[in-house]
Amino acid sequence: MKKNIHVVGAVMIENQKVLCAQRGDSKSLPFKWEFPGGKIEEGESPQEALQREIIEEMHCSVEIGEKIDYTVYEYDFGIVHLTTFYCKVIEGDPTLTEHAAIKWMFPSDLHTLDWAPADIPAIEKIAKTLNTL
Numbered sequence: 001m002k003k004n005i006h007v008v009g010a011v012m013i014e015n016q017k018v019l020c021a022q023r024g025d026s027k028s029l030p031f032k033w034e035f036p037g038g039k040i041e042e043g044e045s046p047q048e049a050l051q052r053e054i055i056e057e058m059h060c061s062v063e064i065g066e067k068i069d070y071t072v073y074e075y076d077f078g079i080v081h082l083t084t085f086y087c088k089v090i091e092g093d094p095t096l097t098e099h100a101a102i103k104w105m106f107p108s109d110l111h112t113l114d115w116a117p118a119d120i121p122a123i124e125k126i127a128k129t130l131n132t133l
């Protein structure tokens, strides 16, 4: 039986752009693009996990808004349950630490990156929702 991996991702919006992060080559899904975040630890709520991961990974604090999507995707290494939330930076600036690259993209351009497969439904939703604002 494959293990279930519960993951949260932050869709950080600034100046109408979304922060995208590219995974490094020493991890699962090398060089795929994802939303900053990570695994929920025991006893944490999704929001607590996301606050912690963003401080650890991006060296900034976020205010967590509305949930965007929940998707389940079966990889060879396990079954990822990904929940994404809209977020706003409230302290500090997102900083490149663990990722290979980070960049701000307009929602309509998100599909041009090579995303982790679990993220595809979320990027489609984001592009649709933010382009009609």
Ligand SMILES: Nc1nc2c([nH]c(=O)n2[C@H]2C[C@H](O)[C@@H](COP(=O)(O)OP(=O)(O)OP(=O)(O)O)O2)c(=O)[nH]1
Pocket: 005, 007, 008, 009, 026, 027, 028, 029, 033, 034, 035, 036, 037, 038, 039, 080, 082, 116, 117, 118, 119
């Ligand atoms: N943070 C994040 N992870 C994602 C996304 N989409 C997606 O499939 N994942 C996967 C990649 C990882 O297997 C897992 C998150 O793990 P993590 O970020 O806490 O850990 P990691 O990359 O250091 O770990 P690992 O998989 O190399 O063990 O979820 C996403 O948008 N954001």
